Amino acid sequence: MGARMMAGFWFLIFVGSLVVLIVLLRRQPGGDPYQLAELNRPSILDGAVVVESKTRLTMFRPFALHGEPDIVYRTARNTLLVREDKTGFPQPRYEQIQLSVYAAILRHNPPEALRGLPVEAFGLVRYGIPGSRGRSRVRWERVPLLTDEQLQRLIQRYRTVRGGATAQLTRDHIYCAKKCAHLGGRCPGA
């Protein structure tokens, strides 16, 4: 009986030690996952300087647009580069329009300190949520930006869609059920 109890005791000690060891080993590469994710940035950001973050940018000509980019970098080659962080499902067209607006504002009406700096023809989107223990589930995407002409056409489309003067394109039902607050919200138009 005593021998069996001793064996049980040592078995528990063994299992407990294993658990502690596993926990410690899993924690080893630790650190802040968000900071770790920043270490694997695209090479264009090497030596880049954050010049704006969540600052309201506006322009009135050639069209009136405003927005708050997540980050604006001045790159090592002295250009401006806009970046957005997305934690949800990728919506490439959405991200492209957003970044294009920020870039257009920086081209036409940059903050005084950034005047004269060319704006890159692409932006960066960082998708995903950094995983714990250094396991990054982050992906970077280089997004080609829209030209002023394309933005102008978008703005016209925006006004006609909002005015209800044209048929509106819709998304698939799965997307609507998940994302649209009008569905199930007693919205008479949904």
Place this chain on the structure above:
Amino acid sequence: MASGNRPAHDSISATELAKLGLCERKLFLDHTYGQGKDSAAQRAAKAIGNQVHEKARVAAVTAPGTVRRSRDSRCFIATAVYGSDAWETELLRIWRDEVLLQSKAGRIFVRVYYAVSPPIARVLPYMPSATAFARAALNIAVAVIARWVRA
């Protein structure tokens, strides 16, 4: 006519225009009937998304090798200890701008600091032991602020 950084009344936000890339129907409904009411699950998902998004932004701004240019570059003692372009100095400037200057007590602290610190910063280069002490104290402050920023 709009002036400064205030958008004109017919100005379109980037987020609003980008809705064209999601669902034109939703854009029309938002405009005609208001934004609609999110379900509890949608609200929870948005709250988590916003939190994660802000953490990612702060990590990007404070990432090693990246320097955020603060509007006011004064930070006398930190500049004397770390150098003007060091990330520690920038972190302290960001903390001053985004935390201290947001409260009355913080603004008073900053004002007092700016009155007291220039003469201290001037003598620090000639007093290695005082510099070491200031560096040790600032290291603790920087570590605490960095942890707070990442929290």
